[in-house]
Amino acid sequence: MDLSVVELSSDQREFTESVRAFCVEHVTEEVLEHERLTGDGFNERVHLALGQRGWIMPAWPAERGGAGLDPVRERILELELARAEAPWVTLGTTRLVVAAVEKYADPLIREDLLRGVAEGTVRFCLGYTEPDGGSDIAAAKVRAVRDGDEWVIDGSKIFTTGAQNCQYTFLITRTDPDLPKHKGLTMFLVPLGGPGIEIQPIRTFGNERTNVVYFGDVRVADTYRLGGVNDGWTVLRGPLDAEHSFGGDSSARKLADLSVGRSFVHALDRALDTAVTWAVTPGPDGARPADDPYVRYRLGEIEMDIQAALCTPGPMGRVKCSEALVHGAAALLDLVGPEALISEGAADALGGGRIDFAHRYAQGTATYGGTVEVFRGMIAQHVLGLPRPSFPGAKVLIQKKR
Amino acid sequence: MDSFELRYADYSLTEEQLAVRDAFREFFASECPPDRVRAAEPLGYDAKLWGQLTELGAASMGLPESVGGDGAGLVDLAIVAEEAGAALAPVPFAEHVAASRALASAAGTAGAAGDVLGAAGERPVSLALRPAAGAAALVPAGAAVRDVVALDGDTLVLVRAAEPAPLIPNQGSTPLARWEIGEGAASRTVLGTGAGAVAVYQAARAEWQLLTAAALVGLTERALSGAVEFVKTRETMGVVIGALQGVSFPLADVAIGVSGARNLVRRAAWLADNEPGAHAGLVQAAFAYAARVATHGATTSAHMQGGLGFTTEADASLYFLRAKGWSVLGGDPARDVMAVGDALVARALAG
Numbered sequence: 001m002d003l004s005v006v007e008l009s010s011d012q013r014e015f016t017e018s019v020r021a022f023c024v025e026h027v028t029e030e031v032l033e034h035e036r037l038t039g040d041g042f043n044e045r046v047h048l049a050l051g052q053r054g055w056i057m058p059a060w061p062a063e064r065g066g067a068g069l070d071p072v073r074e075r076i077l078e079l080e081l082a083r084a085e086a087p088w089v090t091l092g093t094t095r096l097v098v099a100a101v102e103k104y105a106d107p108l109i110r111e112d113l114l115r116g117v118a119e120g121t122v123r124f125c126l127g128y129t130e131p132d133g134g135s136d137i138a139a140a141k142v143r144a145v146r147d148g149d150e151w152v153i154d155g156s157k158i159f160t161t162g163a164q165n166c167q168y169t170f171l172i173t174r175t176d177p178d179l180p181k182h183k184g185l186t187m188f189l190v191p192l193g194g195p196g197i198e199i200q201p202i203r204t205f206g207n208e209r210t211n212v213v214y215f216g217d218v219r220v221a222d223t224y225r226l227g228g229v230n231d232g233w234t235v236l237r238g239p240l241d242a243e244h245s246f247g248g249d250s251s252a253r254k255l256a257d258l259s260v261g262r263s264f265v266h267a268l269d270r271a272l273d274t275a276v277t278w279a280v281t282p283g284p285d286g287a288r289p290a291d292d293p294y295v296r297y298r299l300g301e302i303e304m305d306i307q308a309a310l311c312t313p314g315p316m317g318r319v320k321c322s323e324a325l326v327h328g329a330a331a332l333l334d335l336v337g338p339e340a341l342i343s344e345g346a347a348d349a350l351g352g353g354r355i356d357f358a359h360r361y362a363q364g365t366a367t368y369g370g371t372v373e374v375f376r377g378m379i380a381q382h383v384l385g386l387p388r389p390s391f392p393g394a395k396v397l398i399q400k401k402r
Numbered sequence: 403m404d405s406f407e408l409r410y411a412d413y414s415l416t417e418e419q420l421a422v423r424d425a426f427r428e429f430f431a432s433e434c435p436p437d438r439v440r441a442a443e444p445l446g447y448d449a450k451l452w453g454q455l456t457e458l459g460a461a462s463m464g465l466p467e468s469v470g471g472d473g474a475g476l477v478d479l480a481i482v483a484e485e486a487g488a489a490l491a492p493v494p495f496a497e498h499v500a501a502s503r504a505l506a507s508a509a510g511t512a513g514a515a516g517d518v519l520g521a522a523g524e525r526p527v528s529l530a531l532r533p534a535a536g537a538a539a540l541v542p543a544g545a546a547v548r549d550v551v552a553l554d555g556d557t558l559v560l561v562r563a564a565e566p567a568p569l570i571p572n573q574g575s576t577p578l579a580r581w582e583i584g585e586g587a588a589s590r591t592v593l594g595t596g597a598g599a600v601a602v603y604q605a606a607r608a609e610w611q612l613l614t615a616a617a618l619v620g621l622t623e624r625a626l627s628g629a630v631e632f633v634k635t636r637e638t639m640g641v642v643i644g645a646l647q648g649v650s651f652p653l654a655d656v657a658i659g660v661s662g663a664r665n666l667v668r669r670a671a672w673l674a675d676n677e678p679g680a681h682a683g684l685v686q687a688a689f690a691y692a693a694r695v696a697t698h699g700a701t702t703s704a705h706m707q708g709g710l711g712f713t714t715e716a717d718a719s720l721y722f723l724r725a726k727g728w729s730v731l732g733g734d735p736a737r738d739v740m741a742v743g744d745a746l747v748a749r750a751l752a753g
Contacts, residue, residue: 001412001413001414001415001416001477001668001672002410002412003409003410003411003412003413003669003672003673003676004409004410004676005407005408005409006408006409006410008408072408075408076408079406079407079408080406082406083406254410254411254412255408255410255411256411257411258411258413258665265405266405269405272746276746276747276750277750279747279750280747280750280751290747290750293740295743296740296743296744296746296747297736297739297740297743298743299742299743299746299747300683300687300740300741300742300743300744300745300746301739301742301743303683303687303742303743303746304687304690304691304739304742305691307666307669307684307687307688307691308662308663308666308687308691309662310405311662311665311666311669312658312661312662312665313413313661313662313665314661316657316658316661316662317661317662319654319658320658320662373647373651376647376650376651376654376655377647377650377651377654379654379657379658380644380647380650380651380653380654383654383657384626384630384650384653384654384657385630385634386630386633386634386644386645386650386653387634387642387644387645388645389645389646389647389650390641390645
């Protein structure tokens with residue numbers, strides 16, 4: 001075991017300072033305000049500035065547009081950007097797709113794409129979920145039909161977060177509805193600017209903007225196909241496993257968060273900080289809420305859950321982090337009362353509305369990247385070794401009669 | 403704690419730690435099957451098993467080398483405690499380790515403390531977990547030991563008796579007994595008074611909590627694996643019940659709790675070993691969480707076995723009864739939750 005503070009060389013300390021200076025310069029109050037207003041999870045100026053430093057793909061060598069960072073510097077970068085609350089959603093989805101592009105993209109377009117990713121001019125969003133599909137992404141029904149050197153794509157995707165700021169969507173399509181469910185899928189990198197594509201915004205009460213993307217007779221060159229025809233599931237597995245926190249680089253694990261849910265807990269950390277500050281601030285009668293043991297108990301319970309969530313690994317941690325946030329944020333609202341409901345920017349908003357935000361944001365975290373129930377299913381099968389439940393649509397595509 | 407601080411998050415065990423874990427796992431598997439756990443009821447103490455364990459070094463491994471121990475840290479001790487807990491071993495490992503380390507810390511090998519430490523192979527020593535305001539203290543393992551370390555006001559004392567106190571039968575089949583620790587005790591040695599003595603006692607109590615939390619993690623995991631084996635073979639309406647989400651999801655929740663509680667206990671142990679005093683409230687958080695996970699896990703694991711889960715002949719009952727039987731020995735775990743809040747508030751007030 002080693003949980004020690006990483007000892008930094010003077011170069012690494014300098015690097016930390018340079019990242020903090022970058023955040024002060026680029027992740028400004030204006031950027032944070034833009035994020036609060038748009039819920040984009042993206043800011044182009046910040047993203048391009050990251051690209052200029054080689055920090056979009058920080059481990060890549062400089063000749064590929066990266067910064068050649070060692071794992072320690074890479075982790076410093078990640079933590080400092082998170083501390084500054086730099087927009088990260090589109091950065092995250094872009095990075096998830098990169099490995100599939102490296103492995104499967106046509107050599108004709110691959111280097112330009114990867115160069116663009118590193119510079120910040122090429123961004124990817126995930127075209128997985130469909131309006132009637134939910135978490136079962138292998139049930140994709142968006143059709144891709146071959147027409148010479150092109151494919152014609154029809155259908156719609158939902159929760160394609162960041163589509164309005166991305167150049168491509170990493171799209172899972174059905175190319176053969178007669179094959180078993182997982183065998184008739186093909187992956188494409190579909191350019192988002194062309195005719196037939198319509199991006200419509202969806203707002204969440206967690207301040208996020210996501211989208212529905214409609215594809216109507218969209219023509220895509222075969223060059224943009226990733227991997228073999230009807231072999232899309234193989235292509236998808238890499239990014240999907242990374243998102244689900246199976247697999248991964250074991251050498252980097254010594255520095256990495258124990259689960260993909262870690263980022264959810266930051267929202268609860270901040271809400272708890274706000275509540276603790278409230279609790280130690282004397283009221284008009286001079287008494288502090290924290291003088292009441294009941295208040296300290298409630299705060300302690302949330303802190304305990306945070307510490308437990310941070311220690312819970314892999315798919316278990318993904319569930320625990322989300323549920324700690326869901327329960328903890330609701331409990332903080334109960335504890336602090338109506339003042340915690342006041343929106344940021346309004347008079348008397350407590351701690352920048354952190355508690356209000358945490359409660360609204362929490363709900364989505366139980367769904368992102370597969371619901372907590374999907375993960376419970378994975379834990380049951382892969383951790384406990386329980387038999388896989390048998391569902392009629394597990395292996396075959398069930399198509400509604402028209 | 404700064405949640406953006408750059409720390410390693412390496413929870414892997416060293417080769418040596420894995421060897422220790424495996425050695426104790428094998429020992430308990432061969433020497434302490436459920437039959438032996440039952441045979442030790444209702445006392446909940448098997449003196450012969452304790453003797454075997456001391457031969458493996460379990461009684462002295464946590465003592466400093468200066469008093470003949472191996473100088474093992476809390477992470478190593480927690481690894482052993484988890485194995486003992488998984489086997490429901492009827493031995494007061496957590497009590498003995500916490501009390502004997504307190505004795506060594508307060509008195510070294512001088513006088514009565516030295517006698518007790520020297521006799522550890524034949525008989526363990528225990529720790530009174532709660533102050534006994536005017537009455538005799540309910541001491542865990544009090545019916546298995548002849549020596550108890552206790553705090554009386556701000557005085558750390560070693561209370562001795564010719565025989566263990568009589569058992570008070572209890573839900574967890576643990577050797578609970580009442581001990582007089584005040585001035586009226588038949589044989590009482592003062593080990594220290596004042597802030598230093600209180601600090602030694604508090605540290606011992608925290609160590610008991612850590613090791614008991616580790617034992618609860620082991621208990622819960624073993625309860626879970628029993629339930630998993632059951633639901634893999636039990637069928638209803640033509641399907642194996644483990645394939646039903648109404649069965650598998652609650653068990654997944656237990657697995658979530660166990661995996662987090664184990665790491666949280668080890669983290670608290672590692673930080674206590676390496677950064678003592680720097681993370682107020684973490685031991686209490688680990689204990690309260692492990693207690694909660696154990697109650698939930700043992701309940702769920704028994705319930706998934708339906709009516710068979712609450713028959714006394716089912717092993718599930720052994721885990722269920724001890725989950726609470728161990729976790730409330732030191733009082734309501736909710737008080738530990740409050741201590742976590744106290745630490746948060748104290749940090750905020752200190753700025």
